[in-house]
Structures are given as structure tokens and as C-alpha cells.
């Protein structure tokens with residue numbers, strides 16, 4: 348099992364949700380976040396110059412899934428989240444050792 | 460060490476906090492999130508039918524703990540978060556390689 | 572690759588951002604969170620005494636980085652986030668198996 352985290356543009360969220368639904372993703376958790384992805388703004392003030400890290404509103408999507416769903420989930424996000432401009436976002440894949448459904452106590456693949 | 464993530468109903472939060480306290484959990488981080496757990500709503504509009512993913516407010520609890528605390532923490536959450544209805548939530552357990560307490564610089568089990 | 576999570580005091584955020592920038596961190600995701608780190612408050616009410624877990628506003632910083640950046644990133648956070656008082660925060664390091672840049676489809680170290 349893996350935990351997939353995607354950071355995307357808020358205005359791509361409904362496309363991404365629809366693509367995840369078509370890819371068979373049945374659960375996800377969304378968090379509004381603020382992100383920096385390398386953009387810099389040079390601020391000029393009286394006799395000085397400062398570099399500021401720019402931050403933009405993003406949405407963080409967290410999805411636990413079983414191995415066969417990892418690559419289809421990544422493809423769904425890539426297609427639906429991409430605009431081609433800088434700041435389209437990132438996907439992270441992490442190991443996941445246990446999953447438990449609270450209602451039933453089921454564990455791991457039966458809980459997904 | 461493990462990182463335990465639990466997604467629960469907001470109205471179970473105070474019960475869950477109390478149960479975690481009794482289980483000896485000494486640190487946790489809470490985030491308000493929005494979640495989807497398989498529920499679908501069929502939306503009928505003029506000559507069409509669309510499937511929408513439902514989203515509900517949830518609370519995400521993140522807890523770093525040492526191995527002996529993993530199972531008691533899971534049990535505490537299961538007992539306090541369960542209502543028996545769909546949407547009670549999920550628990551995820553991930554590997555955790557390092558923990559550092561910022562105040563002292565202590566690492567790993569001494570930092571928990 | 573690793574995923575580093577730091578929970579810090581909101582009023583240390585701009586110092587921490589500047590230190591991360593100097594340490595060469597090029598991407599990060601911020602979430603406003605609420606945290607408990609062992610503090611307890613004893614509440615006295617009529618003929619009873621209850622222990623409450625205190626919660627404080629914190630900022631959660633999530634950074635994906637390659638192995639050589641892990642220790643410099645930790646040092647940058649330790650120096651910039653520390654006040655010496657309880658509640659300075661925690662750093663967690665987790666394994667990270669894949670990173671994908673959505674704009675280009677690049678993977679892993681080329682995506683960082």
C-alpha cells in the first residue's frame with residue numbers, strides 16, 4: 348500500500364476529482380495549503396534588494412491506495428492537473444504499512 | 460517509530476483526544492480537512508445524470524510514536540471514533556525514520 | 572529522497588523560511604495546524620478536577636528533498652525555529668519513494 352500526496356492548483360481541483368473518480372479512487376482527503384515551488388520575487392527597497400519566496404494557494408490531496416492503483420492514480424493526476432505553466436504541482440509517493448477502516452476494524456487491503 | 464494519521468468525524472474529536480490521553484499519547488497535530496470516503500450522489504439535471512463525489516468535514520490527527528504505542532493508539536482511536544455509521548474514518552500507519560525535538564535537539568525515542 | 576515535516580511556532584515562520592532558502596530548499600508546503608505537545612491544564616470545577624490537553628496554533632511545513640539536503644534542512648530549522656521555551660516544535664523525517672513534477676512529468680531527483 349502507498350500514500351500518494353498531490354499538491355495541485357485549486358482551479359484544477361474539480362477536473363482532478365473527476366479524473367480520480369474515473370481511475371477508481373474511492374477515498375481522498377483534501378487540505379487547503381500554501382506552497383512555494385521555486386518562484387522568487389526580488390523586492391527593491393531604499394538602497395537594498397531582498398529576495399522573497401513567493402507562496403501561492405494550493406490544494407493538498409492525500410490518497411491511500413493499493414499497489415495496482417498507484418500508477419493509474421498518478422496518470423489521472425498528471426492529465427487533469429497539468430496546464431503547462433510553472434506551478435502545476437507535485438506528486439509524492441510514500442510507503443504505507445497499515446490501513447484500518449474505523450467503522451468495521453478491517454485492515455489493509457480490505458480497508459481500501 | 461511510526462507516524463499514525465487518523466481521519467475522524469469532527470464531533471468525535473473530544474472523545475478521541477480523551478482516549479489518546481488515556482493511552483499515553485503525548486503529542487499530536489490536528490488539521491481541519493475535507494474528505495471523501497466512497498459516498499456518491501447522483502445529480503439529475505435536464506436530460507442528464509451526473510455522479511458527484513460527496514465531501515464532508517473531517518479532522519486529520521497526526522501522531523508520531525514509538526513502536527509499543529502503535530497498537531494501543533489504534534485501539535484508542537477505534538473505540539472513541541466509531542459510531543457504526545459509514546464515514547467513521549480511517550487510520551494510516553507510516554514508517555518514520557527520524558524525530559527531532561527542536562528545543563533540545565534530542566533525536567528519535569528521546570524526542571518522543 | 573525524504574519527506575521532512577516540521578511543526579513550528581507561527582511567529583518563527585519568516586525566520587524559518589529565510590533559513591530554508593539559505594539552505595537551498597526550493598519547494599515547501601505550509602498548513603496551519605493546531606498542536607498538542609504534552610502541556611496539560613488542570614481545570615477545577617465544582618467538586619471536580621479535569622485535565623485538559625492544551626492546543627496551540629502551529630505551522631506545519633512539508634518538504635520533499637534528496638538525501639544530501641536532509642541534514643542541512645534539519646539544521647536550518649533547528650537554528651531558526653528554536654526559542655528555548657517549551658513548544659518550539661518537532662521535526663519528522665519519512666521515506667519518500669517517488670516524486671513527480673506535474674508540469675513536465677519528470678520523476679525523482681530530476682523532479683526536486
Ligand SMILES: Nc1ncnc2c1ncn2[C@@H]1O[C@H](COP(=O)(O)OP(=O)(O)OP(=O)(O)O)[C@@H](O)[C@H]1O
Nearest residue numbers: 354382383384433434435436598599600634635674
Ligand atoms: N520539494 C517540495 N516539497 C514540498 N512541497 C513542494 C515541493 N515542491 C513543490 N511543492 C509544492 O507544490 C506546489 C507547486 O510546486 P511547483 O509546481 O512550482 O513545483 P516545481 O518543481 O517548481 O515545478 P515548476 O517548475 O513546474 O514550477 C508548491 O507551491 C508547493 O506547495
Ligand SMILES: Nc1ncnc2c1ncn2[C@@H]1O[C@H](COP(=O)(O)OP(=O)(O)OP(=O)(O)O)[C@@H](O)[C@H]1O
Nearest residue numbers: 374375376410411450466494495496545546547548
Ligand atoms: N483511501 C483513502 N485515502 C485518503 N483518505 C481517505 C481514504 N478513505 C477515506 N479517507 C478519509 O477518511 C474519511 C472517512 O472515510 P470513510 O469512513 O467514509 O472511509 P470508508 O472506507 O468509506 O469507510 P465506510 O465504509 O465506513 O464509510 C474520508 O472523508 C476521507 O477524508
Ligand SMILES: Nc1ncnc2c1ncn2[C@@H]1O[C@H](COP(=O)(O)OP(=O)(O)OP(=O)(O)O)[C@@H](O)[C@H]1O
Nearest residue numbers: 486487488522523562578606607608657658659660
Ligand atoms: N508526537 C507528536 N506527534 C505529532 N505532532 C507532535 C508530536 N509532538 C509534538 N507535536 C507537534 O509539535 C508541536 C510542538 O510540540 P512541542 O514543541 O511541545 O514538543 P515537545 O516534545 O513537547 O517539546 P517541548 O518539551 O520543547 O515542549 C505540537 O503542538 C504538535 O503540533
Ligand SMILES: [Mg+2]
Nearest residue numbers: 384385433434
Ligand atoms: Mg515552481
Ligand SMILES: [Mg+2]
Nearest residue numbers: 496497545546
Ligand atoms: Mg465511506
Ligand SMILES: [Mg+2]
Nearest residue numbers: 608609657658
Ligand atoms: Mg511540549
